[in-house]
Amino acid sequence: MTDSMALMMALPNESKGLFEAEGINVHYSGIGKINAAFKAFEVIQKTGCKTILNLGTAGSSIFDAHALVEVTQFVQRDMDVSPLGFPIGTTPIDTDYPAEIILDPHFSDLPKGICGTGDSFETGTPKVPCHLVDMEGYAIAKVCKKLGVRLISVKYITDGANDTAHLDWEENLLLGAQKLLSLYKSI
Incomplete structure (x- = not known):
């Protein structure tokens, strides 16, 4: 790195x-x-980095547990202002940045996916179409996009984003950390 x-x-x-x-x-x-946006801004300001590598965990009913997936697009799965006529996932009056934040792929050998970010631990089908779910990625992506910093994001799939997701997440953290560390060392 x-x-x-x-x-x-x-x-x-x-x-x-x-x-x-x-x-x-x-x-x-x-x-x-909120925590992710603040930390991303702080890291960029303090380090002057040109790229943020975001590694972490996610749930998915599409990808198999234990897979590493590179995120190539982030959406907000919890932004819902549809009663006012806005599409789900769209921040009203935010014309500078689209609802979908596209990332340039970095890893040729990893499967690619759309990640839905929201401030909830997802255990069902998100309102916005996506392949995996997390709680921080969209915020990091938006800060990076606004500040002209590249974002590379890889998620380890810990669970099926279902009713046992909280148990599966805990159980799979060590294996996830091992796989993410191995990926990190390959950069």
Whole structure:
């Protein structure tokens, strides 16, 4: 990894201390879009990075558990102002940035997906079409887009975004951290 790249994850649970044990600096945002946006802005301002690498976990009813998936598009699964005539997933009067934030792919060997971000732990079908769900990615992507910083995002699928998602997420964190660390070392 180059000096112009900063690594962001939501929680220390997602790295299980493996990154720190290797001397890798991880910027943890905390859970949710507000925390992620604030941390992304802070990291860019403090480090001057040209790229943020966002590694983390996600649920999916499309991709198999334990898969690594590169996100090539982020959408907001919890933005719903449809009673006022706006499409679900669209922030009203935000004409500078579309509802879908497109990322340039980085990894040729990983499956690609659309990630729906929302401030809830998804256990059903999101209102906005997407392949996987998280709680931070869209916010990071929007900050990066506004500040002209590249975002690369890879998610480890811990669960099926269903009624056992919370149990599966906990159970699969260590294997996810191991796979994400291996991917990180390959950059």
